[in-house]
Amino acid sequence: MSTGVESWSAESFAEMSAMSPFVGSEVILTAVVAVVWIVWQIWQIKAENARYDEQEAKL
Amino acid sequence: MGYDMTMEISALNEIFVEFYYWITVPLMFLIHVGFCLYEVSISRAKNHMHTLMKNAMLVPVVTVTFFLFGFWIWFAGQGPFGDFAGGTTGLPWDATMGANVKDHIMGVFWAAFLLFSWTAASIVSGAVIERIRTGAFLILAVLVGSVTWMIDAAWGWSPAGWMVTDWGYHDAYASGVIHGICGGAALGILTVLGPRIGKFAPDGTPRDIPPNNPWFAVIGLFIIYTGFWGFYAACNLPIGNVNGVWTATTIYGTPTTLSTITFNFLMSLAGGMLAGYFMSKGDSFWTFSGGLGGIIAASAGNDLYHPLQAFLIGIAGVCIAYKLHFWVERKFKIDDAVGAVAVHGYAGSFGVIVCGFMLWGYPAVLDGSATINPLGQIGGAIMMFFVLGFIPTFIVAKVLNAMGILRIPHKVELAGLDYVEEQTRAADSQAIVDAELAEAK
Numbered sequence: 081m082s083t084g085v086e087s088w089s090a091e092s093f094a095e096m097s098a099m100s101p102f103v104g105s106e107v108i109l110t111a112v113v114a115v116v117w118i119v120w121q122i123w124q125i126k127a128e129n130a131r132y133d134e135q136e137a138k139l
Numbered sequence: 140m141g142y143d144m145t146m147e148i149s150a151l152n153e154i155f156v157e158f159y160y161w162i163t164v165p166l167m168f169l170i171h172v173g174f175c176l177y178e179v180s181i182s183r184a185k186n187h188m189h190t191l192m193k194n195a196m197l198v199p200v201v202t203v204t205f206f207l208f209g210f211w212i213w214f215a216g217q218g219p220f221g222d223f224a225g226g227t228t229g230l231p232w233d234a235t236m237g238a239n240v241k242d243h244i245m246g247v248f249w250a251a252f253l254l255f256s257w258t259a260a261s262i263v264s265g266a267v268i269e270r271i272r273t274g275a276f277l278i279l280a281v282l283v284g285s286v287t288w289m290i291d292a293a294w295g296w297s298p299a300g301w302m303v304t305d306w307g308y309h310d311a312y313a314s315g316v317i318h319g320i321c322g323g324a325a326l327g328i329l330t331v332l333g334p335r336i337g338k339f340a341p342d343g344t345p346r347d348i349p350p351n352n353p354w355f356a357v358i359g360l361f362i363i364y365t366g367f368w369g370f371y372a373a374c375n376l377p378i379g380n381v382n383g384v385w386t387a388t389t390i391y392g393t394p395t396t397l398s399t400i401t402f403n404f405l406m407s408l409a410g411g412m413l414a415g416y417f418m419s420k421g422d423s424f425w426t427f428s429g430g431l432g433g434i435i436a437a438s439a440g441n442d443l444y445h446p447l448q449a450f451l452i453g454i455a456g457v458c459i460a461y462k463l464h465f466w467v468e469r470k471f472k473i474d475d476a477v478g479a480v481a482v483h484g485y486a487g488s489f490g491v492i493v494c495g496f497m498l499w500g501y502p503a504v505l506d507g508s509a510t511i512n513p514l515g516q517i518g519g520a521i522m523m524f525f526v527l528g529f530i531p532t533f534i535v536a537k538v539l540n541a542m543g544i545l546r547i548p549h550k551v552e553l554a555g556l557d558y559v560e561e562q563t564r565a566a567d568s569q570a571i572v573d574a575e576l577a578e579a580k
Contacts, residue, residue, distance in 0.1 A: 099238040106232035110207065113231075117203050125274035125544055132272075132548050135559050139550045 152378065153243070159377045160247045166369025167254035169362050171198065174261040177359025178268055180352040181477050185555025186269045187351070193273045197260045200277045201284035205253050207231055209285030213252065216293025220301045251373040252292075255317060258370070260284035262321035263532070265477035267328055269335050269556070270547050275539045282535055283324045291320050291527045295519055298391045298504050302522065306515035307503040311389045312374050312400070312438035314490030315523035322484015323528020325475065331536035332545060334474030336552055345468050348476070353423055360427035364408065367434060371400050371441075381505065392505045395442035403449035407437035410453030418461040425461065428478050432457040432486040439494035439516075443501065452493055460485040484524060491520040 083101035086092070175194050182190040201209075208230075215225030227233045235245040260280035267276065295302040296316045302308040310316045339345055350356045375395065376388045386394045411433015412426055419425035434441075436456020437449040444452070464481035467473050475481065495516025503509040539545040547556060555561070 093240065097234055097239050097241045099240055106237075110231040113203065114207055117200070117207070121200070121274070121277065124277065125272075128272055128274050129544065131559065132551050135551050135554070136548050139554055139558075 156377060157244050157247055160244070160251050160373060163369040163373035164247070164250045164254055167251070167258070167366050167373065170254070170258050170366030170370065171261060173359045173362030173364075173366060174258075174265065175359070176362060177356050178265050178477065180354075180356035180359060181265070181350045182268050183348070183351050183555075185557055185561075187557060188560060189273070189556035190268050193268075193271070193276050194261060194264045196273065196277060197264065197280040197284065198257060201256050201260050201280055202253060204281045204285040205256050206236075206249075207285075209256060209289050210236075210249050210252060212286065212289035213293050213297070216290055217297045217299040218301065220294075220305075254373070255292075255313075255370070256284040256288065259288045259317055259321050259324075262318070262479050262483050263325045263328065266325035266475045266479040267332055268476045270552055271328070271332060272544055272547055275536075275545045278539065279324075279328060279532055279535060282531060283321060287324065287527045287531050288317065288320055291316055291523055295522070296390055302515075302519055303391060303503055304509050306518055307509040307511045308515050308519040309391070309494060309498060309501070309503050309511045310439045310491055310519065311391070311395070311442035312371055314435055314437075314439035314487040314494070315520055318435045318438070318483035318487030319491060319520060319523035320528040322480045322482075322487060323524035324532040326473065326480045326484060327529040327531070327533035328536045329473050329475060329480070330471075330533060331540050334472060335476070336549070338474040339472055343469075343472065345472075345474075350424065357423050357427040360431060364430060364434075367431075368404070371404055375400070389442045391503065393442070393502065399443070400441055402446040403437060403441040403444050404434060406446040406450040407433045407441065407453035409433070410450040411436065411457045414454040414457035415461070418458055425478070428482050429457040429461070432460050432482040435483060436460075436486040436490040436493070438487075439490045440498050443498060448497065452490065452497075455493070456486040456489045459489050484528070488520040488524050491516050491523065 084103060085096070085099055171194075175191060178194055179187050179191050211225075211227075211229035214229040215223050217225060228235070229249075230236065235242040236249070237246075239245075260283050263279065263283055264276065292300075294300045295308045295310060296313065297303065300308075335348065337346060338348060374390055375397070376390075376392075377397075378385060379388045379392070381388060381392075381394045384394070387397055389395050408430045412430040414433065415426040415429015416422075418429070433453025433456060437444060437452045440452075441449055460481040463485045464475065464478055467480070468475070473480070492513070495511060495513035498511040499513060501511045503511050503515075536545060546552075551558065
């Protein structure tokens with residue numbers, strides 16, 4: 081079982097390009113990271129709005 | 140087997156280039172350190188932590204979006220106008236965008252561009268302190284740091300960009316490509332955002348809101364100067380063969396030397412500081428900002444200017460930017476808290492235009508198929524400041540404002556953006572004191 085590179089031998093190294101594990105999953109990873117970014121941005125705006133609502137109520 | 144010296148030299152050259160770019164990245168980190176220190180020092184004590192966190196959080200947000208699509212825009216947008224078919228280079232799933240034994244440089248090159256992106260967003264950040272919501276700012280930071288400045292870099296900051304090949308646009312150290320666009324972007328937001336409460340008297344007279352810590356503010360600017368060296372170095376290819384001569388080149392592939400840019404960086408800094416001191420009658424903030432403005436004004440042509448020319452252009456750029464700042468403030472009630480529109484936008488645009496006259500007729504690209512000229516530079520300055528700078532942020536700020544998420548609520552702004560944290564901190568401290576007193580009995 082290997083998630084990527086199985087050998088650093090001269091033959092393997094000469095043919096190698098990508099060295100990271102799970103080569104081929106990059107498009108899925110891109111989609112996941114894009115979702116993480118967008119969700120974080122939405123959460124941040126909501127949290128900030130709630131904070132200011134609370135603060136306004138106290139003032 | 141014979142010793143292949145050519146291969147050794149080629150490998151050494153590649154390692155040198157990789158290391159050269161890599162070292163520019165930590166140097167450019169200092170620009171962000173300087174911006175944070177400077178912005179926090181300019182803000183009032185009641186807004187310090189909000190100001191710091193707003194600027195700091197652009198780092199992760201611009202970084203992830205720059206990886207997702209920002210870097211790709213630069214590769215894809217080069218070429219004729221409207222041609223956006225640059226292949227997969229720079230996309231997150233491209234083979235070079237990660238650990239790859241066949242490519243050693245892409246990550247370093249990506250980081251150098253990314254640090255420019257942080258700077259772009261950070262320039263905007265300073266202008267809008269003490270009244271913009273962090274969430275709104277981060278959306279605008281992505282727009283400027285990962286989209287619009289990358290479009291202008293594709294068009295005007297690459298040898299294949301249509302503004303270079305069709306207009307002869309030249310902007311070696313980004314007077315317009317970074318500073319002009321960011322000044323315009325800041326102005327676009329400020330127009331919608333409005334001034335800080337108390338900035339203008341009821342009769343419209345502007346009031347000075349002094350920095351909380353003027354001493355630290357100028358130290359921040361000093362640190363930005365230091366980081367600026369990394370920026371200048373990153374704009375060059377350190378060694379290349381230009382028609383049989385080994386020399387450093389600009390991003391356009393045209394020749395320059397490290398000696399030239401070292402002379403001109405320092406001379407334009409000196410000119411800008413003298414002008415800032417003269418115009419403000421010795422005000423520390425404007426003197427140090429003048430140094431920055433001087434470099435920015437001369438940057439478009441600092442690959443070729445004589446040092447004395449760079450010095451004089453630095454002086455002229457800062458005098459114009461200073462006058463324009465206060466004229467725009469009075470006339471249009473624009474509250475640019477750190478003078479970012481002036482130092483970056485006006486000085487940068489002036490620098491782009493003056494370069495068209497100073498370097499008139501010089502080849503814009505190595506094969507001489509386009510030449511630098513005043514019209515191309517004036518068009519370039521308008522493109523950077525208004526078309527790609529002002530207009531996109533103005534539109535997005537309008538949308539955010541209509542959604543009610545652009546500006547801090549009035550009462551919160553008056554009380555201070557750190558009000559809740561300060562109250563909590565005070566309560567926690569008091570609880571500790573009470574507990575200690577109880578234990579001492």
